[in-house]
Every structure is written in C-alpha cells, then in structure tokens.
Amino acid sequence: MRGNGTNMTKISAKNVNVFYGSKQALFDVSLDIMDKEVTALIGPSGCGKSTFLRCLNRMNDVIDICKVEGSIKMDELELNSRKLDVVRLRENVGMVFQKPNPFPKTIYENVSYGPTIHGMAQSKSELDQIVEMSLKKAALWEEVKDRLDEIGTGLSGGQQQRLCIARAISVSPEVILMDEPCSALDPIATAQIEELIDDLKKEHTIVIVTHSMSQAARVSQKTGFFHLGKLIEFGDTEKIFKNPDNQQTQDYITGRFG
Amino acid sequence: MNEAKRKLLNKRYRAEANFKLFGQIAIGLALLFLAVFMYKIFSKGYTAFQKTWIVTEVHYDKELMLIETDNPSLEDLENADYYDIAYKSMTRLDPSLPEEDDRQLIQMVAFTYEQEVKNHLLKNPSLLGKIVPIRLTASDDLDQVHKGNYPRDIPEEDRRVNDYQLKIYDMLNERGDILSKFNLSFFTNPDSREAELAGIASSFMGTVFSILVCLAFSFPIAVLAAIYLEEFAPKNKFTDFIEVNINNLAAVPSIVFGLLGLGVLLAVFNLPRSTPLVGGITLSLMTLPTIIIAARASLKAVPPSIREAALAMGASNMQTTMHHTVPLSMPGTLSGTIIGLAQALGETAPLILIGMVAFVNTIPGTPVDPAASLPVQIYIWSESAERGFVEKVSACIMVLLGFLILMNLAAQIIRHKFERKWN
Numbered sequence: 001m002r003g004n005g006t007n008m009t010k011i012s013a014k015n016v017n018v019f020y021g022s023k024q025a026l027f028d029v030s031l032d033i034m035d036k037e038v039t040a041l042i043g044p045s046g047c048g049k050s051t052f053l054r055c056l057n058r059m060n061d062v063i064d065i066c067k068v069e070g071s072i073k074m075d076e077l078e079l080n081s082r083k084l085d086v087v088r089l090r091e092n093v094g095m096v097f098q099k100p101n102p103f104p105k106t107i108y109e110n111v112s113y114g115p116t117i118h119g120m121a122q123s124k125s126e127l128d129q130i131v132e133m134s135l136k137k138a139a140l141w142e143e144v145k146d147r148l149d150e151i152g153t154g155l156s157g158g159q160q161q162r163l164c165i166a167r168a169i170s171v172s173p174e175v176i177l178m179d180e181p182c183s184a185l186d187p188i189a190t191a192q193i194e195e196l197i198d199d200l201k202k203e204h205t206i207v208i209v210t211h212s213m214s215q216a217a218r219v220s221q222k223t224g225f226f227h228l229g230k231l232i233e234f235g236d237t238e239k240i241f242k243n244p245d246n247q248q249t250q251d252y253i254t255g256r257f258g
Numbered sequence: 259m260n261e262a263k264r265k266l267l268n269k270r271y272r273a274e275a276n277f278k279l280f281g282q283i284a285i286g287l288a289l290l291f292l293a294v295f296m297y298k299i300f301s302k303g304y305t306a307f308q309k310t311w312i313v314t315e316v317h318y319d320k321e322l323m324l325i326e327t328d329n330p331s332l333e334d335l336e337n338a339d340y341y342d343i344a345y346k347s348m349t350r351l352d353p354s355l356p357e358e359d360d361r362q363l364i365q366m367v368a369f370t371y372e373q374e375v376k377n378h379l380l381k382n383p384s385l386l387g388k389i390v391p392i393r394l395t396a397s398d399d400l401d402q403v404h405k406g407n408y409p410r411d412i413p414e415e416d417r418r419v420n421d422y423q424l425k426i427y428d429m430l431n432e433r434g435d436i437l438s439k440f441n442l443s444f445f446t447n448p449d450s451r452e453a454e455l456a457g458i459a460s461s462f463m464g465t466v467f468s469i470l471v472c473l474a475f476s477f478p479i480a481v482l483a484a485i486y487l488e489e490f491a492p493k494n495k496f497t498d499f500i501e502v503n504i505n506n507l508a509a510v511p512s513i514v515f516g517l518l519g520l521g522v523l524l525a526v527f528n529l530p531r532s533t534p535l536v537g538g539i540t541l542s543l544m545t546l547p548t549i550i551i552a553a554r555a556s557l558k559a560v561p562p563s564i565r566e567a568a569l570a571m572g573a574s575n576m577q578t579t580m581h582h583t584v585p586l587s588m589p590g591t592l593s594g595t596i597i598g599l600a601q602a603l604g605e606t607a608p609l610i611l612i613g614m615v616a617f618v619n620t621i622p623g624t625p626v627d628p629a630a631s632l633p634v635q636i637y638i639w640s641e642s643a644e645r646g647f648v649e650k651v652s653a654c655i656m657v658l659l660g661f662l663i664l665m666n667l668a669a670q671i672i673r674h675k676f677e678r679k680w681n
Contacts, residue, residue, distance in 0.1 A: 057570060062562075064493060090572035097570075101563035103582060113581075114571045167571065 010035040010175065010205045011056060016070035016080075018051050018060070025051045029070075029231045031224055033175075038197060038206045040220035040237065042213060044252070047226040049209045053177050055079070056207065057093040058086045074175070091118055094168030098180040100160035102152035102167070107144050110152045110163055111135060114171040130170055138166035139196050158189025165196065169204070176200065178208040182215065194219050213253050217241050225249045299659075303652025309441035309454075310401040311393040312367055312430060316347040316375055318386045325386075335380060344372040347392065352426060362422055368395040368454045393437060398453035398646030400427060404436055408645060444653065448619045449630065449638070453646025456639070458654055460618045464534050464629025465603065465661075468614075471538020471625050472602050476545040477595055484553035484591070489579045508547035515543045516608030524612060532613040532628040540612055541602040548601065552594020556587040589676035593669035600665040604658065606633040632658045 011033040018026040026048045033039045041049040051060070058079065060066040072079040079089065091114075102110050111131045114120075121127035131148070135141040140162040144155070152163050161181055168176055178197070182190040197206060197219050210216050216223050217237060224234040225246075233240060233249045244250050259267075320330075323338040330338070348363045348371065349355065355363065364371075371394045378392055379385055399418045402408040404427070414421050430436050447457025491497045519540030523529045529536045560583050568578040609615065615634050622629040630638065636654045639647045 059566065059570060062566065062569065087572045087574055090570055095566075095570035097563060097566060099563060101561075101567045103564065103567060104586065113568075113573075117571070117573055117577055117581075164567070167567075171572065 008035045009033070010074065011079075011207075012073045013052075013055075014071045014073075016052065016055060016068065016072060018048070018055065018069070019067045020063070021065040025229050026055075027230045029226075031231060031234045033205060033207055034222065035205050036201055036203070037222060038201050038208060038220040039222045039224065040216035041207065041209045041224045041226060042211075042216050042252075043226035043232075045211075048229040049224075049226045050179055052226070053179055053207060053209050056175065056177055057090050057095055058084070059095065061086060091171050092173050093175045093177060094171065094173035095177045096161070096164050096168050096179065096181045099184050100157055100164050102155070102160050102163050104151060104153050106149045107135075107152050107155075107163060108148040111166050111170050114167060118171055120171065134166040134170040135163075137169055137200070138162045139192065139199075140166055156189075158185050158192060161185060161189065161193060162196065165193070165200075169200070173204065175205045175207065178206065180209055180211060183211060190215070213241070225252060227252070299652045299655050303649055303656050305405045305407065306444060306649040306653030307441050308405065308438045309443065310396040310404045311437040311439060312396050312400070313391055313393045313435040313437060314347050314351055315389055316343055316378070316392045317389045318379055319343055320387055322346070330386065332380070332383065335383060335386070338376075340372050340376045340379075344375040347371075347375060347394075351430070359422075362420065363426065366397055366400050366423055366426065368397055368452060370395065370455060395443075395454055396436070398644060401454050402645050403427060404431075404438070405649075407649070444650075448621050449617060449635065450619060451617075453642070453644050453650060456647070456650055458632065458635060458657060459621045461630040461632050461635035461654075462657070463622050464537070464614065464618070465631040467534030467622060467625040467629065468537040468541060468609075468631055469599055469603060471535055472541040472545055473595070473599060475539055476542035476549055476598070479542075480546050480549035480595075481553050481591060484550045484557060485579060485584060487550075488554050488557040489583060490575065504547050504550050507543075508551060510544075511607075512544055512605050513607040513611065515540055516611030518543065519608060519612045530626050530628075532616045532618070534614075534622065534625040534627075534629050534631075536612045537609050537614050537629075537631065538625065540608045541605055544605065544608070545595075545598040545602050548598035549591070549595050552598070553587065553591040556590025556594070557583060559590065560586045589672050593673040596665050596669035596672070600662050600669075603662060603665065604633055606631075606637055609634050610637070632661070 009032045013032075014030050016026055016029040017024065029048075029052055041052065043049050054060045055068055055072055056074075056079065060068060068080050070080060074089075074093070077089075078084065103113065105113075108131055111134050112121075112127050115127060115130045121130055132141060132145075135144065140159060143159060144150075144163075152160065155163060161184075165176075165181075182193050185193065194215065197208065200206060208216075208219065220237045222235065223237045223240040225232045225240065225244075225248075227248055233244055233246045235245075240249060241253055244253065319342075322342040323340065325334055325338050327334060345360070345364070348367060349360050351363055368374075374394055375392065396404065399408065400423070403410065403419055403424070408419065410417075410424060419427075427436070443455065444457045445462075446459050447455055448460035449458075450456040487497060487500065519536055523536050523539055524531055529539075564582050564586065565578055568582045569575075573581065609631055614630055615638065616628060616630070617638070618628050618630050620627070632654060636651055636658065639651045639654065
C-alpha cells in the first residue's frame with residue numbers, strides 16, 4: 001500500500017531502554033515514525049512492541065515499577081521527561097486498546113468524554129457536531145445514529161472497537177496508537193477496521209502493534225520487527241516483507257518461528 | 259479395561275459420591291438448626307402479636323367525675339376525675355363481691371385502665387352521661403391465661419391468677435367478653451415494666467437513629483479512605499501497614515469499641531449518655547473497616563481497561579477515579595455498606611457499655627434523646643421474670659430478624675441489579 005506521508009519525522013525514538021523492576025524489556029530501541037503514515041510493529045509475544053507503544057503516550061506511568069530511559073521526541077517535544085504534562089500529551093496521542101474497552105456509558109457519552117474534559121466544545125451543538133464527526137470518521141455513524149443514548153458496551157465487538165476509535169479521534173489527536181486493535185475481532189470486523197486505518201492516516205499518524213503479519217503488510221508503510229526486546233529490523237513495509245536484511249526477520253515473516 | 263484400572267475408577271467415583279453426601283449432610287444440618295431456631299422463636303413469639311382485652315361497661319357519670327358545668331368543654335373533660343367511674347366499670351363485673359376484695363377485679367386489667375377510660379371519652383365526648391361498653395387491656399397474667407401459656411392446674415398460692423379471677427375470666431370468656439385483637443400497641447408503645455403495655459417503639463426508633471448516625475459517620479469516611487488507598491496512595495510499607503490494621507480493626511471484638519465509646523465519647527467529649535448519637539458513632543467504628551474492605555474490593559474489581567481508557571483520553575487521575583472507577587464500584591460499595599450496617603444492627607455489647615441499656619419509657623424523637631435498641635431490648639426483656647415478657651422477647655427477635663432480612667435483601671438486590679458483570 002502506498003503511503004501519502006509528508007516525509008517528515010513525527011516521532012523520533014533514540015536509545016530507548018525500558019525496565020520492569022530489574023528486568024529489562026527494551027534494549028536500545030531507535031526508530032523514526034513518519035508523519036501521516038502507518039507504522040506497524042510486529043514480533044512474537046513478549047517482544048516489547050506493546051511496551052514501546054506505551055512509551056509514546058506514557059501509559060507506562062501507570063505501572064509503578066516501570067522505568068524508561070532514552071529519548072523520545074515528538075516534533076520538538078521530549079516525551080520521556082519528568083516535566084512533560086501527560087494530560088496534554090494524551091490529548092495529542094490517542095490510543096486504541098487490544099480489547100474493546102468502551103466506557104459502560106452511552107455511545108454519546110463515550111465519544112463526548114474527551115472533548116468535554118478538555119473543554120473543546122463551547123456549546124451542546126458543538127459537542128453534538130464533534131460526536132457526529134468522530135463517529136462518521138470511525139465509520140460507525142450510520143449504525144448508531146438512532147441510538148446514541150444506548151450503552152456502548154451493548155454493541156458488537158467490532159462496533160465497540162470502532163466506538164473506541166471514534167472516542168480516540170474525538171479530540172483530534174495528531175498520533176493514534178493501536179495495540180493489536182483487531183485481535184479480538186472476527187475477519188469482517190477486522191477488514192472494516194483496516195479500511196478505517198487507511199482512511200485515518202490522511203489526518204493522523206498511526207502506530208499499530210499487530211500479531212498478524214498480513215495485517216501489517218496490508219495497512220502499513222513502515223514496519224519494525226521486534227524480538228526479545230530488541231528492534232531487529234525497521235524499514236519500508238515492502239522491503240521488510242519481500243527482502244528483509246536480517247535472517248531472523250526472514251524466519252519470522254515466513255512463519256518459521258513466533 | 260483391566261482389573262486394577264476398574265478398581266481405581268470405582269474408587270474415584272466413590273470418593274466423589276462420598277464428598278457429595280458429606281456436603282448434603284452439612285447443608286441438611288444447617289437447615290435443621292435454622293428450622294429449630296425459627297420454630298422456637300415463632301411458636302413462642304407469635305402470640306405477642308395478639309392482645310387480650312376485657313369488655314365491660316362504663317358509666318360516664320358527671321357527678322362521679324366531679325363535672326359541675328352543664329356543657330363541659332374538652333378541657334373540663336381533661337381535668338375531670340376518672341378514678342371512680344373506671345373503678346366502678348370493673349367492679350360492676352361482679353356486684354356480689356364484697357368491697358374489700360375489689361382489688362381482685364382491678365388486678366385483671368392493666369394499671370392504665372383509668373387512662374384508657376379517659377381516652378375513650380376524650381375521643382367521643384358525646385358519650386358523657388351514658389353507659390357504654392368499653393374494652394380494657396387485660397393484665398399480662400390474664401393475657402397469658404387467655405393465650406394458654408399459663409398453667410391453671412398448679413396450687414392457687416403459687417399462681418398469680420387466683421381461683422376467683424379464673425372464675426370471672428371463664429364467665430367473661432363464655433359471654434364473649436374476652437377479645438383477642440392484633441397487638442398494635444406492641445409497635446406503638448415504648449418499653450414498660452408491665453408486659454401487657456410494653457412495646458418496641460422506643461427501641462425501634464433508637465435502632466433507626468443509631469443506624470442513621472452510624473451510616474452518616476462511617477460511609478463518607480470509609481469510602482474516601484478506600485478511594486485514597488486504592489487509587490492514589492503509593493504502594494509501600496506504610497500503606498501495607500495501614501491495610502493490615504484496617505483488617506485488624508474489622509476483627510476487634512465489639513465490646514472493645516463499646517469501651518472506647520464509653521471512655522472517649524462520654525468521658526472526654528461529654529456527649530449525652532444513652533443516646534443513639536453515641537451508639538451510632540460507636541457502631542460506626544465497627545462498620546468503618548467493613549465498608550472500607552468492601553469498597554476497596556469493588557474498586558479493585560473495576561477492570562484496569564476502563565482506567566486505561568480514561569487515562570489514554572487524557573483524563574487526570576482524579577477524573578478517571580471520579581468519572582469512571584467510583585461510579586462503577588458504587589453497587590459493590592453500597593451492598594457492603596448495608597451488610598456492615600446489618601452487623602451493626604445486631605450489636606448489643608457496645609450499646610450496653612455506653613448506657614443504651616437504660617429503661618426508656620419515652621419514644622425518642624431525635625438522635626440525642628435517650629433510647630434503647632432492638633437487640634438491647636431483647637436483652638432487657640429476657641432478664642425480666644414475668645411470663646408476659648417471654649413472648650415479647652421472641653416477638654422482638656422476629657422484628658429484628660425481619661429488619662435484618664430486609665437489609666440483606668436490599669444488599670442482594672443492589673448487587674444483582676446494578677453490579678456489572680465483567681467478562
């Protein structure tokens with residue numbers, strides 16, 4: 001899939017090391033994520049790809065024993081800094097999780113929550129507009145427009161995940177992180193999400209962690225292969241899947257291990 | 259299949275069958291105990307909900323009542339003399355009785371009979387000057403005779419109801435002048451030294467006020483403590499220490515809290531003795547750890563994915579907690595609170611220590627009026643020698659159990675209806 005990127009670096013990670021207590025989870029990871037492109041992170045379970053993803057919106061802060069070293073710059077902003085305001089960061093870097101996790105509230109409340117807490121809408125009609133726009137972008141509007149006051153957890157799995165995407169884009173983040181967003185979905189719902197990702201990259205930079213190599217090949221422009229906490233290879237998706245430099249990458253994508 | 263294998267298989271089946279059998283025996287025994295307990299209480303107590311009345315006639319004689327005006331106002335009626343007419347309403351049951359033995363008849367009704375005669379007229383002032391039938395509360399001994407709880411065949415000198423009184427009772431009973439009606443006064447009267455008049459109103463209100471005070475003190479403190487410990491406090495040695503001590507607090511015998519209430523609330527802060535205010539605060543010390551533990555458990559049960567979702571949207575820690583975690587944990591917290599209050603409801607020892615065991619013959623209107631409580635009332639009555647109190651004890655237990663069942667039911671309903679199932 002061809003990218004439409006601006007060829008500008010959005011996020012630049014340099015020598016990132018992550019420790020859970022005394023156990024090191026990431027070793028010297030350095031990679032550049034390009035603006036308005038989809039970057040896929042692949043690798044076997046426990047290889048550190050999700051850990052790296054969670055460095056990008058500081059979700060690792062939730063884990064007491066987690067320590068992050070190195071430098072992660074988004075534009076000119078240092079993300080791995082004590083002084084960083086994580087609330088502002090997360091307004092700019094949205095996240096979609098592995099298991100759909102809508103709030104057990106109405107569909108409307110799910111999408112309007114972010115704009116409300118960040119004071120993005122001056123009036124109810126403005127908020128309505130944001131909710132409608134977000135749901136439309138998440139390709140969910142047609143299915144739920146008549147039942148916005150129903151509980152979000154009552155939707156099907158695929159709809160729930162698109163609701164979570166609508167929630168994430170409601171605050172117009174520059175970057176959207178996706179942590180295996182399709183692993184709990186059936187193939188049809190997965191196809192819908194993948195289509196959506198393709199649309200979203202027009203306005204957002206997307207980093208997606210996935211178990212499915214075919215998915216990485218379908219949706220991404222850049223791919224990084226992680227193994228045992230190390231970034232083994234990073235480059236254009238086409239090159240990684242057709243002609244990787246590294247033998248381990250070759251073995252993994254051809255299904256010889258992982 | 260060879261022999262050894264078949265043997266092993268049979269053994270495994272037998273073990274399972276035995277295990278099931280033991281379980282069934284255990285449950286059967288538990289149900290048996292419960293049934294015996296319930297039968298004991300109900301068979302003894304149900305008669306307390308019936309009240310015995312003696313029907314006689316009263317002559318509202320203006321002269322005997324010392325009313326001089328022709329058109330007496332309510333105030334005049336209020337101040338009139340009822341002693342003679344009330345007395346006569348009883349003695350007229352047996353005009354042949356010599357005057358010096360009148361007391362035998364008077365003893366057949368409750369000592370409040372004069373008041374009852376008066377209230378009857380005050381309710382219907384038009385009865386003045388007329389002879390009308392009236393029902394008077396039977397004495398507790400007669401009440402017990404009528405309910406069949408009092409043996410009639412023991413020697414007269416050992417009996418509190420003598421042969422003459424039994425004769426009058428039988429005569430009245432044959433005429434249909436002994437009535438058995440629902441005992442409303444058991445619910446509306448305060449405690450009394452006379453079993454036929456004693457009711458649970460004062461102890462019931464005392465219990466209600468104590469529980470409300472307990473709720474008002476323990477719920478906010480416990481919920482805030484739980485939220486802080488679960489969502490904000492750093493996990494270190496100090497918070498571990500606090501956690502251990504909260505669990506210890508939950509296991510402290512209640513009488514110790516009673517001593518604390520006595521030593522601190524009464525002695526240091528000089529709060530009014532014997533009141534639901536002090537009782538409620540003392541009970542809240544017991545309820546506090548129960549609610550904290552329940553609230554923390556239900557906060558823990560909120561899946562981390564909800565917290566992550568809110569945090570990833572840029573919600574602050576406080577917003578995540580207040581917008582998402584706490585509302586989701588509320589059903590569990592509330593049902594835990596009700597369970598804690600239900601425990602407090604049955605507490606006796608701490609209340610006895612802070613003086614809620616006093617004889618209270620007024621109905622408390624506020625938490626700072628002296629009051630008893632239902633379990634203490636049971637304790638007080640069970641110490642009374644009179645036969646009439648035996649059924650009252652059982653009846654009071656029934657009311658307390660009813661109260662408990664209602665509360666536990668409420669907790670169950672809240673849990674089932676509002677608690678979210680996470681999959």
